[in-house]
Amino acid sequence: MTLEQSPTAPRRSRRKHARxxxxxxxxxxxxxxxxxAATKLDDVAARAGISKGTVYLYFADKNALFEAVxxxxxxxxxxxxxxxxxxxxxxxxxxxxxxAIRFEQVMDSELGGIPKLVLSESGNFPEIARFYADExxxxxxxxxxxxxxxxxxRGEFRDIPAVDLMPVFVGPVLMMLLWKHSxxxxxxxxxxxxxxxATHLDMFLRALAPEAPR
Amino acid sequence: MTLEQSPTAPRRSRRKHARxxxxxxxxxxxxxxxxxAATKLDDVAARAGISKGTVYLYFADKNALFEAVxxxxxxxxxxxxxxxxxxxxxxxxxxxxxxAIRFEQVMDSELGGIPKLVLSESGNFPEIARFYADExxxxxxxxxxxxxxxxxxRGEFRDIPAVDLMPVFVGPVLMMLLWKHSxxxxxxxxxxxxxxxATHLDMFLRALAPEAPR
Amino acid sequence: MTLEQSPTAPRRSRRKHARxxxxxxxxxxxxxxxxxAATKLDDVAARAGISKGTVYLYFADKNALFEAVxxxxxxxxxxxxxxxxxxxxxxxxxxxxxxAIRFEQVMDSELGGIPKLVLSESGNFPEIARFYADExxxxxxxxxxxxxxxxxxRGEFRDIPAVDLMPVFVGPVLMMLLWKHSxxxxxxxxxxxxxxxATHLDMFLRALAPEAPR
Amino acid sequence: MTLEQSPTAPRRSRRKHARxxxxxxxxxxxxxxxxxAATKLDDVAARAGISKGTVYLYFADKNALFEAVxxxxxxxxxxxxxxxxxxxxxxxxxxxxxxAIRFEQVMDSELGGIPKLVLSESGNFPEIARFYADExxxxxxxxxxxxxxxxxxRGEFRDIPAVDLMPVFVGPVLMMLLWKHSxxxxxxxxxxxxxxxATHLDMFLRALAPEAPR
DNA sequence: TATGAATGAGTATTCATTCAT
DNA sequence: AATGAATGAATACTCATTCAT
Numbered sequence: 001m002t003l004e005q006s007p008t009a010p011r012r013s014r015r016k017h018a019r020x021x022x023x024x025x026x027x028x029x030x031x032x033x034x035x036x037a038a039t040k041l042d043d044v045a046a047r048a049g050i051s052k053g054t055v056y057l058y059f060a061d062k063n064a065l066f067e068a069v070x071x072x073x074x075x076x077x078x079x080x081x082x083x084x085x086x087x088x089x090x091x092x093x094x095x096x097x098x099x100a101i102r103f104e105q106v107m108d109s110e111l112g113g114i115p116k117l118v119l120s121e122s123g124n125f126p127e128i129a130r131f132y133a134d135e136x137x138x139x140x141x142x143x144x145x146x147x148x149x150x151x152x153x154r155g156e157f158r159d160i161p162a163v164d165l166m167p168v169f170v171g172p173v174l175m176m177l178l179w180k181h182s183x184x185x186x187x188x189x190x191x192x193x194x195x196x197x198a199t200h201l202d203m204f205l206r207a208l209a210p211e212a213p214r
Numbered sequence: 215m216t217l218e219q220s221p222t223a224p225r226r227s228r229r230k231h232a233r234x235x236x237x238x239x240x241x242x243x244x245x246x247x248x249x250x251a252a253t254k255l256d257d258v259a260a261r262a263g264i265s266k267g268t269v270y271l272y273f274a275d276k277n278a279l280f281e282a283v284x285x286x287x288x289x290x291x292x293x294x295x296x297x298x299x300x301x302x303x304x305x306x307x308x309x310x311x312x313x314a315i316r317f318e319q320v321m322d323s324e325l326g327g328i329p330k331l332v333l334s335e336s337g338n339f340p341e342i343a344r345f346y347a348d349e350x351x352x353x354x355x356x357x358x359x360x361x362x363x364x365x366x367x368r369g370e371f372r373d374i375p376a377v378d379l380m381p382v383f384v385g386p387v388l389m390m391l392l393w394k395h396s397x398x399x400x401x402x403x404x405x406x407x408x409x410x411x412a413t414h415l416d417m418f419l420r421a422l423a424p425e426a427p428r
Numbered sequence: 429m430t431l432e433q434s435p436t437a438p439r440r441s442r443r444k445h446a447r448x449x450x451x452x453x454x455x456x457x458x459x460x461x462x463x464x465a466a467t468k469l470d471d472v473a474a475r476a477g478i479s480k481g482t483v484y485l486y487f488a489d490k491n492a493l494f495e496a497v498x499x500x501x502x503x504x505x506x507x508x509x510x511x512x513x514x515x516x517x518x519x520x521x522x523x524x525x526x527x528a529i530r531f532e533q534v535m536d537s538e539l540g541g542i543p544k545l546v547l548s549e550s551g552n553f554p555e556i557a558r559f560y561a562d563e564x565x566x567x568x569x570x571x572x573x574x575x576x577x578x579x580x581x582r583g584e585f586r587d588i589p590a591v592d593l594m595p596v597f598v599g600p601v602l603m604m605l606l607w608k609h610s611x612x613x614x615x616x617x618x619x620x621x622x623x624x625x626a627t628h629l630d631m632f633l634r635a636l637a638p639e640a641p642r
Numbered sequence: 643m644t645l646e647q648s649p650t651a652p653r654r655s656r657r658k659h660a661r662x663x664x665x666x667x668x669x670x671x672x673x674x675x676x677x678x679a680a681t682k683l684d685d686v687a688a689r690a691g692i693s694k695g696t697v698y699l700y701f702a703d704k705n706a707l708f709e710a711v712x713x714x715x716x717x718x719x720x721x722x723x724x725x726x727x728x729x730x731x732x733x734x735x736x737x738x739x740x741x742a743i744r745f746e747q748v749m750d751s752e753l754g755g756i757p758k759l760v761l762s763e764s765g766n767f768p769e770i771a772r773f774y775a776d777e778x779x780x781x782x783x784x785x786x787x788x789x790x791x792x793x794x795x796r797g798e799f800r801d802i803p804a805v806d807l808m809p810v811f812v813g814p815v816l817m818m819l820l821w822k823h824s825x826x827x828x829x830x831x832x833x834x835x836x837x838x839x840a841t842h843l844d845m846f847l848r849a850l851a852p853e854a855p856r
Numbered sequence: 857t858a859t860g861a862a863t864g865a866g867t868a869t870t871c872a873t874t875c876a877t
Numbered sequence: 878a879a880t881g882a883a884t885g886a887a888t889a890c891t892c893a894t895t896c897a898t
Contacts, residue, residue: 016861019861032337033337034251034337034338035249035250035251035334035335035337035338036249036251036252037248037249037251037252038250038251038338040887040888040889041888041889041890042888042889050862050863051862051863051864052863052864052889052890053862053863053864053890053891053892054861054862054863056889056890056891057860057861057862061889061890062889062890116333116334118396118397119330119333119334119392119396119397120249120330120333120334120396121249122396122397122399122400123246123247123248123249123252123396124248124249124252126399126400129396129397129399129400129401130400130401131401132397132401133397133398133400133401133402133403134401134402134403137397137401137403138401138402138403141403160413161409163404163405163406163410164405164406164409164410164412164413165413166405167386167389167390167393167405167410167414168386168410168413168414168417170389171385171386171387171388171389171390171414172381172382172385172386173385174385174389175381175384175385175388175389176381176385178333178392179381182332182333182334182336182337182343183332183333183336183343183346183347183351184347185336185340185343186336186340186343186344186347187343187344187345187346187347187348187351187352188347188348188352189347189348189351189352189355190377191377191378191380191381192377192378195375195378196377196378196381196382198378199374199378199379199382200381200382200385202421203382203417203418203421203422204417204421206420206421207416207417207418207420207421208417212426233878254870254871254872255871255872255873256871256872264879264880265879265880265881266872266873266880266881267873267874267875267879267880267881267882268878268879268880270872270873270874271878271879275872275873276872276873447882460765461765462679462765462766463677463678463679463762463763463765463766464677464679464680465676465677465679465680466678466679466766468866468867468868469867469868469869470867470868478883478884479883479884479885480868480869480884480885481869481870481871481883481884481885482882482883482884484868484869484870485881485882485883489868489869490867490868490869544761544762546824546825547758547761547762547820547824547825548677548758548761548762548824549677550824550825550827550828551674551675551676551677551824552676552677552680554827554828557824557825557827557828557829558828558829559829560825560829561825561826561828561829561830561831562829562830562831565825565829565831566829566830566831569831588841589837591832591833591834591838592833592834592837592838592840592841593841594833595814595817595818595821595833595838595842596814596838596841596842596845598817599813599814599815599816599817599818599842600809600810600813600814601813602813602817603809603812603813603816603817604809604813606761607809610760610761610762610764610765610771611760611761611764611771611774611775611779612775613764613768613771614764614768614771614772614775615771615772615773615774615775615776615779615780616775616776616780617775617776617779617780617783618805619805619806619808619809620805620806623803623806624805624806624809624810626806627802627806627807627810628809628810628813630849631810631845631846631849631850632845632849634848634849635844635845635846635848635849636845640854682891682892682893683892683893683894684892684893692858692859693858693859693860694859694860694893694894695858695859695860695861695894695895695896696857696858696859698893698894698895699857699858703893703894704893704894
C-alpha cells in the first residue's frame with residue numbers, strides 16, 4: 001500500500017518546469033526531420049508525450065515554438081565555445097583542433113539539425129534568418145577571428161582575413177553535418193566523419209602554416 | 215484560313231512545348247524559396263503565367279513536379295561537367311580551378327537552389343534523397359576522383375582518398391551556395407564569393423601539393 | 429438526346445454571380461438564428477447548398493462574411509425608404525402610416541434578423557456597430573426628422589425634437605421585430621403584430637396631433 | 643484557537659457564500675458584452691477574481707451558469723415591481739410614471755444586459771427563451787394589465803387591451819436599454835435617456851387619456 | 857475548497873486535386 | 878489544351894471540462 005508512493009509520484013509538479021524544454025526537444029526532432037510546414041503539432045506533442053493542447057500552454061503558436069527551438073538551443077553552445085577560447089593558453093593549432101572536435105560532438109547531438117532547419121526555413125522566417133546571421137554567424141565569425149589573430153601573433157598562422165577563411169574552415173564541417181541530417185541517411189554514398197574531418201583539419205592547418213623560411 | 219498566319223498563332227504552339235520546363239523553372243524558384251510543403255501550386259502557376267489546373271496537364275501531382283525539378287535540372291549540369299573533365303588536357307590544377315569557376319556560375323543561376331531543396335526535403339522525399347546520393351553525389355565523387363587520380367599520376371597532387379577529400383573541396387563551395395540562397399539574404403554578415411572561393415582554392419591546392427623535396 | 433440541354437444546364441456559370449448573395453442569405457439565417465460565434469461555416473455552406481471551401485472563394489473569412497451580411501442587406505432598404513419619402517406628396521399622417529406598413533414588411537422578411545444580429549454582436553464587432561449607428565440609425569434619424577418637419581410645416585404635427593421622438597416611434601416596431609426573431613418563437617405569450625402596431629400608430633399620431641384649439 | 647479570531651478568517655467564509663453571486667455578476671457582464679458562445683470561462687473567472695476551476699464548484703457547466711444568470715437576476719426585480727403595484731394607492735398616472743422611473747434605474751444597472759442576452763441567445767437556449775416568455779414577459783403583462791385596469795376603473799385611461807398596449811409602452815424603454823448596452827456604445831448618434839423617456843411617457847399618457855367630453 | 861495544468865473535441869481555414877466548361 | 882470554380886481532407890488553434898494536488 002505504502003509502495004504507491006513511488007518516486008515517480010510527484011510527476012505533475014516536477015514535469016511542469018521541464019515541459020518547455022521537453023517540447024522544444026521534441027519539436028527540434030520533428031522540424032529537423034520534416035521541415036516547419038510539414039511538421040504537425042500533433043506529432044510534436046505525441047513525441048513529447050503530451051497532448052496537443054498542452055503545447056499551447058507554453059508556446060503561443062507554431063511559429064513561436066519554432067523560434068524557441070532555434071534561439072534557445074543555439075546560444076548556450078556558442079557561449080561554451082567562447083568560454084573555451086577565452087580561457088585557452090596553449091598553441092593555436094591545438095585550439096583549432098579542439099574546436100573542431102567539439103564541433104563534431106555537437107554534430108552528433110540533436111542540435112545538429114538546427115543549421116539545416118535555419119537554412120531550409122530562412123525563406124519563411126526572415127527574422128530567424130536574421131537572428132542566425134547576426135547572433136550566431138557574426139558571433140562565430142568574431143570567435144574564429146580571435147583564434148586566427150592569436151595564431152598570427154604567435155607566428156603560427158599566415159595572416160588571412162577571417163571573413164574569407166571562415167567558410168573554408170566551417171564549410172566541410174557544416175557539409176558533413178548537413179549530410180548526416182539529410183541525404184546521408186539514404187543512398188549508398190558513405191562519408192566517414194572522422195577521416196573526412198581529420199583530412200580537412202590537416203589540409204587546413206597545412207595551408208595556413210606560414211611559408212617555410214628559406 | 216488566312217487568319218492562321220496571325221503572328222500569335224505560332225507563339226502558342228511554340229509555348230506548348232516549352233510549358234513543362236517553364237513550369238519546372240517556376241517551381242524551382244518557389245520550392246527553393248519556401249520549401250516543398252509551404253509552396254502553393256497557385257503561386258507556381260502564377261509565376262509560370264498559367265492557371266493552376268494547367269499544371270496538372272503536365273505533372274501528375276505536386277510530388278511529381280518536385281521530382282521533375284530535381285531530376286531534370288541537375289543531370290544536364292553533371293553531364294556537362296563530365297564532358298569537360300573527359301576532354302581536358304592541361305595541368306590538373308587548372309582543371310580544378312576551371313571546375314571551381316563553373317561551380318560559381320551554377321551557384322549564381324537558379325539551379326543553386328536545388329541542393330538546398332534536396333537537403334531540406336530529404337526527410338519527406340527519401341527517394342529524391344536516394345536519387346541525389348546515388349545519381350548526383352556518387353557520380354560527382356567519381357568525377358572528382360578521376361580528377362584527383364589524374365593529378366596524382368601527373369605528380370601534381372598528393373594521394374589522398376577522394377571520399378575524404380571531396381567534402382573538403384565541395385564543403386566551402388556548397389556553404390557559399392547555401393548561404394546565398396538562405397541566410398545570406400538576411401542579416402548583416404557579408405561573405406564575398408570571389409575572395410572566399412579564391413582563398414579556398416588557394417588553400418586547397420597548397421595543401422594538396424606534394425611535399426616539397428628537400 | 430437533345431433534351432439533355434435542359435434549362436438548368438448552365439448551372440455553373442449562372443450560379444457564379446449568384447453565389448455571393450446566396451451565401452449571404454444563408455449566412456444571415458444562420459447568424460440570426462445562433463449568433464456569430466455559434467454559427468458554423470459548415471452549416472452556412474450546407475444551407476447555401478455548397479461546400480465549406482466555396483465560402484472562402486467569396487469571403488476572406490467568417491468576419492468578412494458577417495460584415496457583408498450586415499452591410500449589403502441594409503443599405504438598399506434604407507435607400508428605398510428615402511426614395512419613398514422624397515417623392516411623397518400627400519398628408520404627413522399617411523406618409524407615416526405608409527412607412528410603418530413597409531416596416532412591417534421588412535420585419536416579415538429575413539432582413540428582420542439583422543437588427544438582432546447587430547445588437548447581439550456589437551460587443552464583438554465595434555466597427556459594425558459604428559457602421560450601423562452612423563450609416564443606418566443616423567440616416568434613419570435624418571429621414572424621420574424630415575418627415576416630422578414636413579408635418580410640422582403643414583400644421584399636422586406638434587413640434588418635438590426628432591432625436592427624442594424617434595425611439596418612441598421605432599421602439600415598439602423594433603420590439604415586435606426582435607420579439608418575432610427571438611423569444612416570441614418560444615413560450616406562450618402571443619403578441620399580434622397587426623393590432624399592436626395599429627394601436628401604436630394610433631396612439632402615436634394621436635399624441636403627436638397639435639392641441640385642439642379651444 | 644485564538645488565531646481563529648484573525649481578521650481574515652471571517653472574510654473567507656463570508657466570501658464563500660458570496661461566491662456564486664459574484665460569479666453570476668461577472669458572468670452577466672461578460673455574457674452581455676460578448677454573447678454566450680464568445681464568452682470564455684477564463685474571463686468570467688478572472689473578472690470574479692477566482693480561478694477557472696472554481697466556477698465548476700458552483701455551476702455544473704457553462705450552460706448552467708448562463709441559466710443562473712438569467713433566472714436569478716430577474717425574478718427579484720419582477721417581485722419588487724409587483725409589490726409596488728400591489729401596495730400603491732394614488733392616481734394610475736403617477737403609478738405608471740413611477741414604474742417608468744424604476745425601469746430607468748434597472749436600465750442603468752448591469753441588469754440591463756439581460757434582455758439583450760435573452761434576445762441574442764434565445765435561438766441557442768429555447769428553454770431560457772420559454773422561461774423568459776412565460777415567467778418574465780407573461781408576468782410583466784399581467785402586472786401591466788392590472789395597472790391599466792386600475793386606471794380604466796378610475797376613469798383615467800381609455801380601455802385598450804393590455805396585450806396590444808404593452809409593446810407600445812415597453813418598446814421605447816427597451817429600445818433605449820438595448821441601445822445603451824450595444825450600438826449606443828459606438829458611433830455618434832446620441833439619444834438622451836431622460837428626454838426620450840420623458841417624451842415617451844408624455845406621449846403615452848396623452849394618447850391613453852380618455853376622450854375629452856364635449 | 858481552490859487551483860491551474862492537462863486534455864481533446866470542435867472549428868476556422870488552407871490548398872492540392874478534380875472536372876465541367 | 879486551358880481554365881478556374883468547386884471540393885473536402887488535413888491541420889492549427891481554442892476553450893470547456895477534468896482532476897491531481
